[in-house]
Amino acid sequence: MRVIRxxxxxxxxxxxxxxKVADTVAQPVQVTVYGELVHNPLVQQRMQRRGFQQFGEGEHxxxxxxxxxxxxTAHGISQRRAATLRDAGKTLLDTTCPLVKKAHAAAIGLxxxxxxxxxxxxxxxVEVQGITEDLYSYDVLPDSAAVKTYHHHKLGIICQTTTPSARALEIRAAVERKNPHAEIKYIDTICQPTKDRQLAVEDLLNQVNTVVVVGGKNSNNTRQLVHRCQDRGAVVYHVQSAAELDPQWFESIEAVGLTAGTSTLPETIEDVYTAISSMGGVSRFATDNSPCNKYPRKIKTGGQADAA
Ligand code: SF4
Structure with missing residues (x-):
């Protein structure tokens, strides 16, 4: 079996x-990570082992x-929330990605x-929270079904940085269709690394019917990769680590594609690659107890991507 990256x-x-910034922190016990540094359970465990304090992304x-x-974190926070923390005497170590800052600036400009x-x-x-907390008048649109006719005469559209480009265009078209009265401004704030990974997965799907996607269950861009494979009719396995792989998934398969979200570490990808490669050549007949029904992380075409 070939494994195509x-x-x-x-x-x-x-x-x-x-x-890198987190690695340079000399006294982790003096630092609270405001959310998940990245949506990656391995990184989370490492941070906790080093002694960082941790805030969740919801209740606290x-x-x-x-x-x-x-x-x-790289996902950023609102200016309002940053001011609250500074007013409370906190020093901020800001690792907000410059491309997330660009999305914030676009929102505030609009x-x-x-x-x-x-x-x-x-x-x-969390990125969406960070952007919208500085706005007075906004709606969040996960899909074109959420688009309404708005009473506003000026509508400014921006995107979460990890939005699939095709979905953004679809939603933009729905906004234009339902709001012919409005002046509509669209700013593309999808980040280039996300676009690169989306294009690469399209290329992968031209070569294989089965794909392993590696990344955190709550990683938005990882989930988008899973959804795209699903939309193209591929068999998709979403795993967070090599330990979640099962040899039965690769029975009778000549080639499997491998991709990973932007929060997946190189060593995790290598582990998965090595493990899949070692599973190639396993030859057993499929049974009625097929992995399609047996393994929860297998994503069937048209099904729900991930419960997380
Ligand atoms: S996915 Fe894009 S916006 Fe998010 S941290 Fe990476 S480069 Fe920045």
């Missing part, structure tokens, strides 16, 4: 730089950390020009 996959520069968001320093902001993205995602 996507031409672009894994850690992006934004995640890499955030990890409004509390003030006890530590004197707060590490802002706000200041009187636009109602339409943010294409996943409601509740």
């Amino acid at each position: 996507a031409s672009a996959m894994g850690v992006c520069f934004g995640v890499r730089d955030a990890l 968001r409004d509390a003030i950390p006890d530590t004197p320093h707060v590490l802002i 706000r200041d020009q009187g636009y109602h902001v339409l943010l294409i993205g996943r409601p509740g995602h």
